[in-house]
Amino acid sequence: MRIAFDAKRALLNNTGLGNYSRRVIDELSESAPDNEYILYTPRAGDEAMKRLGQLASRSNVKVSLPSGTIWRSMSGLWRIGPGLTSQLKKDKIDLYHGLSNELPLDINRAGIPSVVTIHDVIFRRHPENYKPIDRAIYNYKFRKAAENATRVIAISRRTRDDLMELYGISPDKIDVIYQSCHPSFSRKVEEAEIEALRKRLNLPERYIAMVGTLEPRKNQILAVKALPQIDPEVHLVIAGRSRRDYGAAILHEADRLNVRDRVHLIPGVPFEDLPAMYHGAELTAYPSRYEGFGLPVVEAISAGTPVIAATGSCLEEAGGEGGVYVHPDDADAFAREANRLLESAGLRASMVAAGQEHIRSIMSVSMADAVLDTYRKAIRAFEG
Secondary structure (H helix, E strand, O other), X not given: OEEEEEOHHHHHOXXXXXXXXXXXXXXXXXXXXXXXXXXXXXXXXXXXXXXXXXXXXXXXXXXXXXXXXXXXXOHHHHOOOHHHHHHHHHOOOOEEEEOOOOOOOOHHHHOOOEEEEEOOOHHHHOHHHOOHHHHHHHHHHHHHHHHHOOEEEEOOHXXXXXXXXXXXXXXXXXXXXXXXXXXXXXXXXXXXXXXXXXXXXOOOOOEEEEEOOXXXXXXXXXXXXXXXXXXOOOEEEXXXXXXXXXXXXXXXXXXXXXXXXXXXXXXXXXXXXXHHHHHHOOXXXXXXXXXXXXXXXXXXXXXXXXXXXEOOOOHHHHHHHHEEEEOOOOHHHHHHHHHHHHOXXXXXXXXXXXXXXXXXXXXXXXXXXXXXXXXXXHHHHHHO
16 A cells, blocks of 8 residues: 655654654554555755654655655645645555655545544634634645545544534544553663763752753643742753743743742753653653643653643543643642652652553554554445
């Protein structure tokens, strides 16, 4: 079978959507090697190919660019309309998978079954974080993709429920498939590796880790507000790039509360350093106001670190008993739970064990097997 992907993010994005796209392609190409996997992308340079890593060298994986001079000069339009759909027909593709919320608007013209992964509809739940024009574009593209797809993959039950409520998509058309956690997070990390990272990044001895883009929705400032009530030996290490000057807002709040010396902003921590960063932490915090799934929660628990997360979206779904969950505006509750966990290594260990069991239960079927099952459903529905 020739399976095609919208691989723009796989080649051009370093964060969530890119990581998900690469993970799906990686697991499928390894688990079902007899298929061909064609990665359609508007452009691909040396850096993009490097981002693919080992995928670029697999014999069953091929990168495909826009064909024809016109579409190469309009590559942004190519992937959402007749440029790509014509190419899918020409290349005799059997199934197309939009990995990041989108399908070509005329995908049905390609004459093949299609699948789209919808990660979240945060722009509907928290419109204040988006420009009106962006909300309108996202709403149109996501709705059309969900309506036109033969089948839809939602990355959590929360996203499935949002699609049902906001777009009227039938639950019979949606498969909930959780994103798998990279195995590097559950590997044993030696103390020497943690110490080397501590020296390289100038990490404090005791810290709460926070991993993710710095932006208002991620709500890292809640932990800063709680910090004056938390054991003064414990610092915050916030790893991620800042958007909309949110990093400056975090530091301003830290100055106001006289905890600036305990707040460490570290932009651009490489992915390969994250397991050691989690392992070196006593706790992880992820108080985001809304997520499609919340993979950092799963990563932290897999690495052996309990999590304080926020109520209101799907983080309980991700972490189960491996986390405690507080209202995203309740700094007192955050501090209370942090101190309770910091005071008891036994409690932290029991939470991690329960959380890891929860993760195994919700991911009892591999992501590759679940996605392949969705493909089979899509093919049956299209042919029937």
